[in-house]
Amino acid sequence: MNGRPLDLARAAYLTVNGAIVFFLLMPIAIVLVFALNPTPYIAFPPVGVTLRWFVKFFSSPDFMSALWLSLRVAALVVVLSTTIGAMCALALARGNLPGARLLTTLFLSPLMLPAILTGLSLFQMLMLAGIGRPVWGLVVGHTLVAVPYVLRTTLAVLANFDRRIEEAAAVLGANPARVFFEVTLPLIRPGVIAGAIFAFIVSFDQLPISLFLVVPGGETLPVVLLNYIRFDLDGAIAAASMVSIVLALTAVVLLERIIGLRAYVRL
Amino acid sequence: MATRRRRISPIAWMIAPAALLFVMFFILPFGVMATLSLLSGNPVSNPNVTLTLRHYNRLFDSDLYFDALIATLRIGLVTTGIALVIGYPLAHWMARMRSRLGHALLLMAVIAPLLTGIVVRTFAWMTLLADRGVINTTLAWLGFADKPLPLMYNEFGVVVGLVHIYVPFMVLTLVGVIGRIDRTLEEAARGLGANRARTFLEVTLPLSFPGILAGSLLVFALAISAYVTPVLLGGNNVLTLPMLIYQQVSASFNLGFAGALGVVLLAVSLVLVFAYNAILSRVTGERQLA
Numbered sequence: 001m002n003g004r005p006l007d008l009a010r011a012a013y014l015t016v017n018g019a020i021v022f023f024l025l026m027p028i029a030i031v032l033v034f035a036l037n038p039t040p041y042i043a044f045p046p047v048g049v050t051l052r053w054f055v056k057f058f059s060s061p062d063f064m065s066a067l068w069l070s071l072r073v074a075a076l077v078v079v080l081s082t083t084i085g086a087m088c089a090l091a092l093a094r095g096n097l098p099g100a101r102l103l104t105t106l107f108l109s110p111l112m113l114p115a116i117l118t119g120l121s122l123f124q125m126l127m128l129a130g131i132g133r134p135v136w137g138l139v140v141g142h143t144l145v146a147v148p149y150v151l152r153t154t155l156a157v158l159a160n161f162d163r164r165i166e167e168a169a170a171v172l173g174a175n176p177a178r179v180f181f182e183v184t185l186p187l188i189r190p191g192v193i194a195g196a197i198f199a200f201i202v203s204f205d206q207l208p209i210s211l212f213l214v215v216p217g218g219e220t221l222p223v224v225l226l227n228y229i230r231f232d233l234d235g236a237i238a239a240a241s242m243v244s245i246v247l248a249l250t251a252v253v254l255l256e257r258i259i260g261l262r263a264y265v266r267l
Numbered sequence: 268m269a270t271r272r273r274r275i276s277p278i279a280w281m282i283a284p285a286a287l288l289f290v291m292f293f294i295l296p297f298g299v300m301a302t303l304s305l306l307s308g309n310p311v312s313n314p315n316v317t318l319t320l321r322h323y324n325r326l327f328d329s330d331l332y333f334d335a336l337i338a339t340l341r342i343g344l345v346t347t348g349i350a351l352v353i354g355y356p357l358a359h360w361m362a363r364m365r366s367r368l369g370h371a372l373l374l375m376a377v378i379a380p381l382l383t384g385i386v387v388r389t390f391a392w393m394t395l396l397a398d399r400g401v402i403n404t405t406l407a408w409l410g411f412a413d414k415p416l417p418l419m420y421n422e423f424g425v426v427v428g429l430v431h432i433y434v435p436f437m438v439l440t441l442v443g444v445i446g447r448i449d450r451t452l453e454e455a456a457r458g459l460g461a462n463r464a465r466t467f468l469e470v471t472l473p474l475s476f477p478g479i480l481a482g483s484l485l486v487f488a489l490a491i492s493a494y495v496t497p498v499l500l501g502g503n504n505v506l507t508l509p510m511l512i513y514q515q516v517s518a519s520f521n522l523g524f525a526g527a528l529g530v531v532l533l534a535v536s537l538v539l540v541f542a543y544n545a546i547l548s549r550v551t552g553e554r555q556l557a
Contacts, residue, residue: 009463017360020353020434021376027391027431028383030401034394042394044401088285095279105544107285110293112485112540114492116509117529121296124303124522128311140292147285176277205384208494211513225386229499233393241387248382252375 028245035238042233053235054242063240066224070204073135073220077142077203082196084143085150086188092151093158094184104155111148118144119209126213133215141209146202150195153259157191194259197251205244297533304526322527332511336531339507342422343491346429350486351479353430354437358478359471361438362445381435389499392428393419396500420502428496433489437482444478444550445471477550481543488539492532508532 035053037046057063088107092100110118122141126132165187169179207222214223225240302310307319326332357377364370380388395401396418403415418424448471456466494509501507508528515525 013356013360016356020357021373023353023431024380024434025376027388027395028380030394031387031391041399042397043399044394044404084284084288087281091279091282091285094276095282096275097279097282098275103282107289109540112488112543113536114488114509114532116492116494116512117297117300117533117536118293120512120516120525120529121300122292123516124526125292125296125299127522128299128303128309130311140288143288144293147288151285180278201382205382205386207385208509211494212516222384222386225384225390226495226499229386229390229393233390233397237390238394241384241390244384244387248379248384251382252379255378256371256375 031238031241031245034235035242037235040234042235053239056236057239060236062224063221063236066219066221067243069135069218070221073139073142074200074203076139077146078196078199080139080143081146081150081199082192085147085195085199086154086192088147089151089154089158089191090184090188093155104151107151108148110145111152114208115145115206116208116211119212122209123212133213135218138210138213138220141213142203142206145206145209146199149198149202150192153195153198154188154191157188157259161187190259194255197254197258201247201251204247300526300529300533302526303522304524304530306523309522322524323531325524326527326531331506332528335506335508335511338422338505339491339509342425342429342497342505342507343487345422345426346433346490347483347487349426349430350434350437351483354434354441354482355475355479357434358438358441358445362442377435377438380431385432385495386499388432389428389496392424392431392500396424396427419500420504422501422505424500425497425505428500429490429493432493432496433486436489437486440482440485440547441475441478444481445475447550448474477546481546481550484539484543484546488536488543492536 033044033046034042036049036051037043038048038050038052039046091097092104092107097103119141122137122144123133126137131137166179166183169183170176174182205222206220207226210220210223211226214220219227221240221243225237229237304322305318305320306316307321308316310316326336357373361370361373361377364373393400397403398415400418402418403412406412406416418427452474453466453470456470457463461469491507492509493507494513497505497507497510501510509532512525512528512532515521515528
């Protein structure tokens, strides 16, 4: 199709696709408008530019303690899920395990099974065991949904690199430990880092699991935002939303540079 | 596949932490959920619990709950259909994009919404669809509407929000399948005199059918388990299964009934996920990673 003069069908094709991209991105862009608009409720068109909503968000103790909790949980989840996920990927790709395929499906399943059920069932078990809702429960719940991302990005890297590199190192006299630390580990690093970025975002934005596992007064940012939106629809939410949007955009750019987003599609 | 016959290597032990995590906090809890759904009460505080099917009967006996189940499936179906119609052209464009930069930018445009928090994206739709939101204000300003159109606090709003959230999953599934279609087949059809529309309808579309099916199953599975979007964009006028599940825990603290609802949702999801994996692994012939 390329190289041919623009005809009507081609123009229609591009218009439709342009409209779809607009549909995807416009809601995200509109949030910025409301974050900067001074009216105390959501009103369009905007009447000016102000930073008062950012001030309100960053000076509210409720929002800040939630943001702080979300960041702490996400940091723990990143450490746990990259360690567990990368080890799991290596075992699945290099361990010659029987049933590796079935195991991969199991470890990836939290991506597709309803997260609300992961939250509900974890909550039911902790309640029954009399443990209640400690912060580590929240961390464990988030880790369950973050591990599949690390697993996926690491497996993608492992599937792409030539196993003969490792074999060559072994033939040249490196012992298995040396092969692992000096060949395998550096090669999978981009996949693990990409997985860590996904893990952070997934945990930071996680809602359905947190809903069941947070305690009153100890809520994560998405839970606080959800409760706030039900009663108030002002610019503070838009300002808070910008935090999530900026994180997402940063992640996308980082991922493209580290691993190439293309690898994500092959999956 | 020669690797299959090799000895299990010591590296296999690295699966242990993941296995432990999943057995203790994923498989075991689902077992607890299923067990609670069959018990008459809390087995820890009450030693006289009996096995019962009453939680399941309650779901199918009550009009309210049964309607919620139907509404969930209806919203899921409509969302899936629209996501397919919107996702297919974009996936096709992306799969056929020759410019690397164009491809990367399109991918960013698809993945950026995916990584933005679900509460944030739903909030964005509230600002667009509300009575005083962007769309209604603009329509009134243009003189098209005397009173605001009811765009949210109904199923319409829920579907719009869900489509926006799940279109990227449809696109990412379709891109892989469309990208694998042998272009020479299309060229052959053109060479034999088929016009562009006929080539698309009789060659490209049938060959991308596995992707269409897989993407639809994925979006349907995700849409029926959504919680935030139905709550915020449906308000009090929409009740779905996930909303009901959370209600049973937060308001009624009825863990048994919540468990029964969970088992029903889990069963539906499991069937969808297995079908999705089976279809995609047949298409790609590779180890299925998603």
